[in-house]
Amino acid sequence: MSSISKFISRFFSSEKQKAIKHWQFKDDLEKADLGDEFIQLKIDILSKYGVENIRKAWLSVTSALEAEAQTIKKQGASVWPEVNYVDIENATVSKDILDAIHRTGIVIIRNVLPQTQATELGEELAKYLHENPTVIEGKVEICLVLYITKMSSFTGLPKQNPWLYRSYFSPTQNTVRTHTNSIKVHRFLNELWEGYDGERAHPTPLSYADALRYRQPGGFSAVLQPHIDAGSLDRWADDEYQTFYSKIFENKWQDHKPFDIEARLKVNQAKFPGPHQSTVLRTFQGWTALSPSGGSFGQSALAVFPNVTLGIAYVLLRSFFKPPANGSTDPNLWELDISDSFPGAAKGLSQRISPSTHPHLRFNETLSLTPQINPGDLVFWHPDIIHAVDPTLNSDKPATVLYIPSVPLTKYNLDYVKRQRDAFLDNGKTPPDFQEWFVQNEGVAKGWKPVQDFAQNSEARQSLGLEKLTGDFDIVKTANKILGL
Numbered sequence: 001m002s003s004i005s006k007f008i009s010r011f012f013s014s015e016k017q018k019a020i021k022h023w024q025f026k027d028d029l030e031k032a033d034l035g036d037e038f039i040q041l042k043i044d045i046l047s048k049y050g051v052e053n054i055r056k057a058w059l060s061v062t063s064a065l066e067a068e069a070q071t072i073k074k075q076g077a078s079v080w081p082e083v084n085y086v087d088i089e090n091a092t093v094s095k096d097i098l099d100a101i102h103r104t105g106i107v108i109i110r111n112v113l114p115q116t117q118a119t120e121l122g123e124e125l126a127k128y129l130h131e132n133p134t135v136i137e138g139k140v141e142i143c144l145v146l147y148i149t150k151m152s153s154f155t156g157l158p159k160q161n162p163w164l165y166r167s168y169f170s171p172t173q174n175t176v177r178t179h180t181n182s183i184k185v186h187r188f189l190n191e192l193w194e195g196y197d198g199e200r201a202h203p204t205p206l207s208y209a210d211a212l213r214y215r216q217p218g219g220f221s222a223v224l225q226p227h228i229d230a231g232s233l234d235r236w237a238d239d240e241y242q243t244f245y246s247k248i249f250e251n252k253w254q255d256h257k258p259f260d261i262e263a264r265l266k267v268n269q270a271k272f273p274g275p276h277q278s279t280v281l282r283t284f285q286g287w288t289a290l291s292p293s294g295g296s297f298g299q300s301a302l303a304v305f306p307n308v309t310l311g312i313a314y315v316l317l318r319s320f321f322k323p324p325a326n327g328s329t330d331p332n333l334w335e336l337d338i339s340d341s342f343p344g345a346a347k348g349l350s351q352r353i354s355p356s357t358h359p360h361l362r363f364n365e366t367l368s369l370t371p372q373i374n375p376g377d378l379v380f381w382h383p384d385i386i387h388a389v390d391p392t393l394n395s396d397k398p399a400t401v402l403y404i405p406s407v408p409l410t411k412y413n414l415d416y417v418k419r420q421r422d423a424f425l426d427n428g429k430t431p432p433d434f435q436e437w438f439v440q441n442e443g444v445a446k447g448w449k450p451v452q453d454f455a456q457n458s459e460a461r462q463s464l465g466l467e468k469l470t471g472d473f474d475i476v477k478t479a480n481k482i483l484g485l
Contacts, residue, residue, distance in 0.1 A: 015297035019390050020364060024355055034233075034340040041237055042320065042338055049249035051336065057251040058317045062331035062360045065314060068307055069362045077295070077371035079104060079306045085112045085181060088188045101192060102259060105308025105382035108370065112181045113288075118375035122290030122400045125172035129165060129214055132445045163215040169428045169442050170212070173402055174451050176288050177207050178460035182378075182404065186463075189284045189380060189406040195262035198473035202409040206417050207463040208280055209424070209431045210403035215300060217395045225352065226303075226363070226388040228315065229285060231269040231277065232351035233342060235316065240266040245316055253313040258384055265410060274348020275437035280413050282405040284380040290400040294370035298392045300399040302379055303367040305386040311361070312384040315351060318343060318358055329359045353386050361386070380406065409475055414465075414482045421465035421483075424451040 046054060072079055081100040087093045088109070101107045113121075167173070176182055183205055190203035235241050242249075244263050247256040257263065261283075270277040287302065294301035305311040322337040323329070344352035355363045367388065370379055379401075381387055393399050407413055416432060423429040427443030428451070442448055452466055461467035468485040469476045 015392050018392055019297055038340040053251040054249060054320055057248060057253055058321055059331055061253060061313045061317055064310055065360050068310055069365045072306060072368060073365045077369060079368050080106060080108050080371060082108045082110060084110045088184060104306040105385045106304055106306055107380050109185055109378045111376055112185055112378050113376035115375045118290050121172045121175060125170060128170050128447050131447055163213050165212050165214050167212060168209040168431050169424050169451050171449050174454040176402055177404055178454045180457060183459045183463060185378060186406040190408040193259045193261040193283050195260050199475055200265055201261050202473055202475050204409040205463050206407040206409060206413050208405055208407045209420060212402045215393055215399040217393055217397055224389045226386055227353060228351040228384060228386055230383040232345035232349055233347055234269050234271040238268045238271040248313045248316055256309050258308045258382060272347035277348060279433055280407055280416050281410055282383055282407055284406045285383060286405050287379040287401040288404050289373045289377045290375055291398060293373045293399050295372035297390055298394040300393040301369040301390045303369050303388045303390060304381055305361060305366055306368045308382045308384050311386045314360060411478060414479050417465045418483055
């Protein structure tokens with residue numbers, strides 16, 4: 001190996017260790033006093049499914065994780081299924097790719113937007129954010145979370161090297177959400193789930209307004225540590241949510257169906273509400289890239305555990321077992337834990353995952369980075385996927401992504417879209433899921449334009465709740481009544 005190759009190898013190894021260190025959270029949640037209610041919850045689950053079944057499932061899953069770690073390590077970034085947008089347009093996505101998406105729970109869709117257009121949209125977004133600063137402690141800063149204020153201002157988190165913008169209806173976001181190609185991708189993703197009956201659910205895409213990431217180049221930033229969205233304690237405590245995972249608790253985890261829309265419809269993923277909780281059913285969470293990223297550590301990549309069933313099975317079972325006094329990671333030596341401990345879980349928060357609390361996931365080997373992502377590419381992951389963000393960006397340009405998920409047509413989702421529509425028609429008011437945290441009318445921002453101005457076709461207007469839905473399905477008729485159309 002040449003001296004240059006050795007330097008590059010050491011450099012990227014160093015960047016990986018920075019990420020692993022950042023992903024190690026403190027055990028404050030692990031030691032949270034949840035109380036007798038959650039002790040009883042564990043007892044009830046053990047009684048319902050059987051202690052022996054849960055123990056066997058624990059040993060089976062941890063054994064499978066050991067083998068899976070070796071497979072993931074060998075595959076590297078190639079573990080990510082990739083689809084070219086033209087294959088969605090022409091309905092020519094191969095069965096092998098579809099099977100890989102269902103197995104891993106992740107997918108990259110290339111060339112959804114032309115690279116030039118996506119890059120220009122990123123530049124326009126940067127201008128929009130810079131033109132709407134606020135003053136903090138006497139210094140003008142570019143800020144990242146909208147707080148309660150009557151002024152046009154974006155306020156930033158974290159304060160040092162901020163990255164998260166609580167802008168929901170910027171011209172750039174509106175352009176991408178209403179783009180014909182984006183909507184076709186979302187329908188494709190919704191159709192990867194099974195169990196639509198036309199009465200309670202349909203793969204027609206709806207629009208969900210979320211925030212964005214605009215990360216300045218250079219160095220470290222306290223980005224997202226490994227976690228799973230759509231609730232944490234809710235997965236055990238909500239009866240329907242728990243039932244969705246029943247095969248895991250029954251020691252039949254290989255039969256779990258993570259893409260069963262019917263089984264997920266009644267789930268209350270925000271049983272314990274909080275500012276970090278999305279209340280809608282998302283078939284996939286997603287990034288729309290407006291800048292290059294990924295390919296290696298140090299490039300602000302997304303990292304995932306690329307097996308949707310194994311990952312969530314381990315997290316659910318982990319809370320019923322604790323390590324022995326000697327700290328061994330041998331799962332055979334772990335003891336049954338009937339306490340109120342649910343490592344990484346708390347009311348109103350996402351499920352956090354750490355190398356210390358969830359050691360059998362082997363993060364050093366299994367968190368797979370996205371390959372090189374280009375402007376106009378879209379990255380998606382199932383809502384049960386463990387994911388994190390590389391905390392280092394060694395680049396001379398910002399890293400920009402829009403959080404745009406795929407959302408199917410369901411009654412609750414429709415109720416939400418109606419409230420979201422009423423909010424953006426009210427001068428760009430903060431969407432309902434985020435109003436408990438803060439309320440802002442983004443319409444006062446310089447350069448803002450009404451959301452409805454961007455919806456130039458029926459599919460876009462329908463996804464936003466601005467036009468009657470079409471189709472001879474009960475859920476469509478229900479939708480138009482809910483929307484008042």
